[in-house]
Amino acid sequence: xxxxxxxxxxxxxxxxFLFDSPGGSLMESLRMGNxxxxxxxxxxxxxxxxxxxxxxxxxxxxxxxxAADYRYLSGSGxxxxxxxxxxEGTLDGTEGLAIxxxxxxxxxxxIRANRTEPELFxxxxxxxxxxxxxxxxxxxxxxxxxxxxxxxxxxxxxxxxGKIALRMKHVSINGDSFLTLFCxxxxxxxxxxxxxxDLAAYGQFDLGIDGDWVPADTWDVxxxxxxxxxxxxxxxxxxxxxxxxxxxxxxxxVAPSGDIFFGFQQTLRDxxxxxxxxxxPGATEAPAGFxxxxx
Numbered sequence: 001x002x003x004x005x006x007x008x009x010x011x012x013x014x015x016x017f018l019f020d021s022p023g024g025s026l027m028e029s030l031r032m033g034n035x036x037x038x039x040x041x042x043x044x045x046x047x048x049x050x051x052x053x054x055x056x057x058x059x060x061x062x063x064x065x066x067a068a069d070y071r072y073l074s075g076s077g078x079x080x081x082x083x084x085x086x087x088e089g090t091l092d093g094t095e096g097l098a099i100x101x102x103x104x105x106x107x108x109x110x111i112r113a114n115r116t117e118p119e120l121f122x123x124x125x126x127x128x129x130x131x132x133x134x135x136x137x138x139x140x141x142x143x144x145x146x147x148x149x150x151x152x153x154x155x156x157x158x159x160x161x162g163k164i165a166l167r168m169k170h171v172s173i174n175g176d177s178f179l180t181l182f183c184x185x186x187x188x189x190x191x192x193x194x195x196x197x198d199l200a201a202y203g204q205f206d207l208g209i210d211g212d213w214v215p216a217d218t219w220d221v222x223x224x225x226x227x228x229x230x231x232x233x234x235x236x237x238x239x240x241x242x243x244x245x246x247x248x249x250x251x252x253x254v255a256p257s258g259d260i261f262f263g264f265q266q267t268l269r270d271x272x273x274x275x276x277x278x279x280x281p282g283a284t285e286a287p288a289g290f291x292x293x294x295x
């Protein structure tokens with residue numbers, strides 16, 4: 001810590017921490033995590049890689065790891081969790097219980113503050129200190145322990161001209177994007193507000209579910225300004241049906257060449273997309289006589 005604190009960080013834009021640790025002191029890991037979170041630069045953390053493919057981050061190491069802005073798991077790297085332990089001492093049962101409750105509250109708040117889902121703390125609490133759970137990658141990503149290039153994701157209802165709409169926000173290393181869904185007279189529509197890369201070219205607008213992309217039938221670019229593109233679209237009934245059980249949903253713009261695109265996919269954690277679709281009459285049923293028109 002003293003070595004890190006003494007380093008000149010004034011001109012540093014990106015910082016990478018490589019983790020390979022079986023754990024150690026819980027409080028020292030929290031101190032290190034708070035230090036990492038306060039670094040005024042883009043901070044990434046990685047377990048595994050070409051130089052240490054079998055690296056691990058277990059026990060107390062996890063708390064330092066999740067303090068980074070972007071968190072990666074490479075190669076055969078593994079992340080392991082279990083309950084924190086207290087050394088045998090002179091504490092009686094009441095004192096030990098009070099300390100344990102205080103630490104639980106501290107860790108739960110720390111996990112939330114670092115944009116990690118509460119399921120992580122629930123899993124930690126369920127694994128005995130003398131055991132360890134090596135968490136599968138999919139669960140690590142669901143719990144936002146491993147975030148890859150994503151900084152944060154949010155979803156919530158908003159008031160849109162007097163009607164309820166669902167707004168999703170996706171913040172990544174490439175910028176922030178938004179997806180707003182709302183009911184129409186015969187289904188569901190949306191507005192994709194995408195962060196444009198330099199020299200963005202517009203060809204086909206796609207909707208995505210769980211990594212699979214399909215061209216939207218009806219869409220229109222309603223605005224391009226300040227490095228952003230806003231695309232209004234209708235959600236096809238078959239896409240709406242698939243979205244009811246989707247793990248991820250997204251939108252992207254594909255260049256005319258077909259091999260370059262920009263956009264995002266967001267992990268669905270709270271059931272709001274399915275709730276929104278079910279609340280829009282006709283969203284999952286194609287209207288009688290409907291003929292899709294491509295923009």
